[in-house]
Amino acid sequence: MNVNHDELIxxxxxxxxxxxxxxxxxxxxxxxxxxxxxxxxxxxGESGSGKSVTAQSILKLHPSDRTKIAGEIxxxxxxxxxxxxxxxxxxxxxxxxxxxxxPMISLNPVIRVGEQISETIRYHKxxxxxxxxxxxxxxxxxxxxxxxxxxxxQYPHEFSGGMLQRFMIAIxxxxxxxxxxxxxxxxxxxxxxxxxxxxxxxxxxxxxxxSILIIxxxxxxxxxxxxxxxxxxxGELVEISDVIPIFSNPLHPYTYGLLEAIPVLGxxxxxxxxxxxxxxxxxxxxxxxxxxxxxxxxxxICLTEKxxxxxxxxxxxxxxxxxxxxx
Amino acid sequence: xxxxxxxxxxxxxxxxxxxxxxIFSMAHLAPGDPALIMMGGKQSSPEVLENVxxxxxxxxxxxxxxxxWMTGVLRGDLGExxxxxxxxxxxxxxRLPLTIQLAxxxxxxxxxxxxxxxxxxxxxKSTIVDHVATSLALxxxxxxxxxxxxxxxxxxxxxxxWLPAFGIGNSxxxxxxxxxxxSIALSLNMIALNMKMTRxxxxxxxxxxxxxTARSKGMPQxxxxxxxxxxxxxxxxxxxxxxxxxxLMVGTVLVEVTFGIGGLGSLIINAVKSSDYPVVxxxxxxxxxxxxxxxxxxxxxxxxxxxRIKY
Numbered sequence: 001m002n003v004n005h006d007e008l009i010x011x012x013x014x015x016x017x018x019x020x021x022x023x024x025x026x027x028x029x030x031x032x033x034x035x036x037x038x039x040x041x042x043x044x045g046e047s048g049s050g051k052s053v054t055a056q057s058i059l060k061l062h063p064s065d066r067t068k069i070a071g072e073i074x075x076x077x078x079x080x081x082x083x084x085x086x087x088x089x090x091x092x093x094x095x096x097x098x099x100x101x102x103p104m105i106s107l108n109p110v111i112r113v114g115e116q117i118s119e120t121i122r123y124h125k126x127x128x129x130x131x132x133x134x135x136x137x138x139x140x141x142x143x144x145x146x147x148x149x150x151x152x153x154q155y156p157h158e159f160s161g162g163m164l165q166r167f168m169i170a171i172x173x174x175x176x177x178x179x180x181x182x183x184x185x186x187x188x189x190x191x192x193x194x195x196x197x198x199x200x201x202x203x204x205x206x207x208x209x210x211s212i213l214i215i216x217x218x219x220x221x222x223x224x225x226x227x228x229x230x231x232x233x234x235g236e237l238v239e240i241s242d243v244i245p246i247f248s249n250p251l252h253p254y255t256y257g258l259l260e261a262i263p264v265l266g267x268x269x270x271x272x273x274x275x276x277x278x279x280x281x282x283x284x285x286x287x288x289x290x291x292x293x294x295x296x297x298x299x300x301i302c303l304t305e306k307x308x309x310x311x312x313x314x315x316x317x318x319x320x321x322x323x324x325x326x327x
Numbered sequence: 328x329x330x331x332x333x334x335x336x337x338x339x340x341x342x343x344x345x346x347x348x349x350i351f352s353m354a355h356l357a358p359g360d361p362a363l364i365m366m367g368g369k370q371s372s373p374e375v376l377e378n379v380x381x382x383x384x385x386x387x388x389x390x391x392x393x394x395x396w397m398t399g400v401l402r403g404d405l406g407e408x409x410x411x412x413x414x415x416x417x418x419x420x421x422r423l424p425l426t427i428q429l430a431x432x433x434x435x436x437x438x439x440x441x442x443x444x445x446x447x448x449x450x451x452k453s454t455i456v457d458h459v460a461t462s463l464a465l466x467x468x469x470x471x472x473x474x475x476x477x478x479x480x481x482x483x484x485x486x487x488x489w490l491p492a493f494g495i496g497n498s499x500x501x502x503x504x505x506x507x508x509x510s511i512a513l514s515l516n517m518i519a520l521n522m523k524m525t526r527x528x529x530x531x532x533x534x535x536x537x538x539x540t541a542r543s544k545g546m547p548q549x550x551x552x553x554x555x556x557x558x559x560x561x562x563x564x565x566x567x568x569x570x571x572x573x574x575l576m577v578g579t580v581l582v583e584v585t586f587g588i589g590g591l592g593s594l595i596i597n598a599v600k601s602s603d604y605p606v607v608x609x610x611x612x613x614x615x616x617x618x619x620x621x622x623x624x625x626x627x628x629x630x631x632x633x634x635r636i637k638y
Contacts, residue, residue, distance in 0.1 A: 059543055085548070092545035100543075105536040110558045110633055119554075120544045155634040171544060 008179060008211050010034040013071035016053050025282045027053040028235045040212040042226035048279055050235040051215040055181045059098055060088050094124040097172035101184040103164035107156040113167050114152030117174050124175045139170040144200060162193035173208055182214045198225055231255050234280050234290040237309055240317040251323040253295050297322055331638030339619045346615050351393050354604040361385055364602045365409045405609030410601055415609035426579050426590035432510035437517040445525020452530055467519035472578050476512035476585035483508060493587035509586040513578045517571050524567045528560040562633055569625035576614050
């Protein structure tokens with residue numbers, strides 16, 4: 001990727017290490033990507049591949065005493081990793097917001113939902129209670145919840161998961177951020193509700209003019225709302241691409257495996273496909289390619305030498321010695 | 328809510344009825360002839376003793392005696408002290424303010440210190456602050472009230488001579504000084520327990536997703552801890568505090584004796600020592616009632632604090 005000045009956010013050489021009782025664990029290693037204004041990047045991978053860790057590093061939400069973050073996260077030209085907690089507080093929820101996987105546990109159970117939106121606005125915009133409340137009610141309407149004035153005073157346990165995710169989106173958008181991080185925003189929801197939430201996010205992205213980093217293991221979501229995709233495996237990026245080519249022409253065997261694992265309607269007597277084996281343990285050190293133990297296409301070099309992410313086309317990157325389809 | 332309160336009040340009445348039977352039987356199972364006790368150990372003729380027995384219905388069957396006692400209780404008359412020849416109700420009312428003051432001051436110290444210390448230990452988990460606070464709590468938790476009471480007297484009254492050891496003082500200011508050591512002695516245990524509870528509960532809450540949400544919204548640390556954290560952590564703290572009301576009552580008995588305070592606690596102790604059963608029965612029944620009512624109030628408080636609880 002070339003340095004581009006209309007990039008909103010660029011993550012350069014991001015590595016995240018956790019100190020644990022069993023020693024240091026690398027959750028994320030040397031991750032690079034960039035997002036332009038109004039674009040959506042999908043970060044894809046199976047559980048434990050480091051997607052959420054990457055996302056939360058951007059807002060520096062990890063406990064600082066147990067986490068070591070290296071690299072650079074430049075947002076509008078400033079490195080977020082250089083900022084202290086106070087400066088980060090001014091950015092969180094204001095310029096960069098986040099929504100999480102499980103809306104049922106993401107809202108505070110003993111605070112009224114309206115107040116949870118209002119307090120964010122009051123803190124960042126320094127406006128009066130009344131104004132903040134009016135804005136919140138408008139937001140509740142905007143995320144598609146009827147009777148906003150009454151809903152404002154209700155508590156989280158009075159709503160369904162889909163409704164709560166709408167409130168989370170309202171909180172995230174309350175200060176008109178430039179960048180929204182959505183960490184598996186629909187994983188905990190019904191399929192029909194998933195579609196509603198995705199549509200809402202797409203619509204609000206246009207209305208508010210923001211970039212989105214969406215984390216998911218659902219490739220259907222990727223095809224629906226992403227402009228670009230980054231595939232992660234065992235804490236490292238293995239492939240970056242525009243959204244269409246990755247479906248028609250996956251380069252990394254892992255990406256191929258993920259696509260193959262999507263069940264196709266109508267293929268009745270076929271066994272569901274999966275990728276054999278498990279992702280490596282975070283404490284293990286693998287020589288060569290991380291994916292090699294599970295890779296059906298591995299060759300000798302894969303066991304000894306780690307492939308680096310290299311450019312193979314326009315906005316197309318892959319970390320593999322033997323990419324599947326040559327461009 | 329109203330139905331809940333009514334249901335609980337009915338429950339309390341049923342419990343009190345059972346408790347009154349137990350209290351009554353215990354007093355009557357105890358050895359000693361009440362008539363002799365009333366005569367104060369003086370040599371008396373059998374006729375006089377028989378007169379006394381008749382006057383206090385001591386010759387009637389137990390069921391009948393119990394009925395006499397209960398009818399009195401329902402009218403607010405807890406009987407008459409064998410020793411003091413005084414109404415038990417009046418004796419309780421006379422001594423109640425001191426015990427309430429003692430309990431209130433200890434509860435005040437407990438909440439004043441335990442909750443902030445618990446929060447501090449939780450936020451600074453696994454640091455020196457946490458270790459010191461937790462170790463101190465362990466020491467306080469494992470020393471009984473009468474021991475801490477005597478240690479406090481030894482240090483602050485005898486060695487340092489800062490505070491008086493016995494009595495209650497004559498003026499309001501003096502009274503506060505006199506009550507300081509007893510209430511500290513009574514609260515140390517509770518401070519320790521509440522602190523540990525607050526710590527544990529805060530650590531658990533600070534690890535939840537909604538705290539992460541609050542942080543991701545850019546809320547400053549203090550708001551995250553006090554508004555988003557403590558409001559959730561207070562629920563288990565409240566449970567422990569309400570259970571401690573019972574401990575507090577036992578504690579007042581011990582502390583009042585240790586510090587020579589004439590409250591309800593010393594009333595019970597003296598009554599037990601001199602086999603003054605009407606007083607024992609009356610005071611214990613009164614304390615049980617207070618305990619049950621406070622628990623009811625705490626249950627109502629739950630619903631006020633936690634919107635998920637509805638009765």
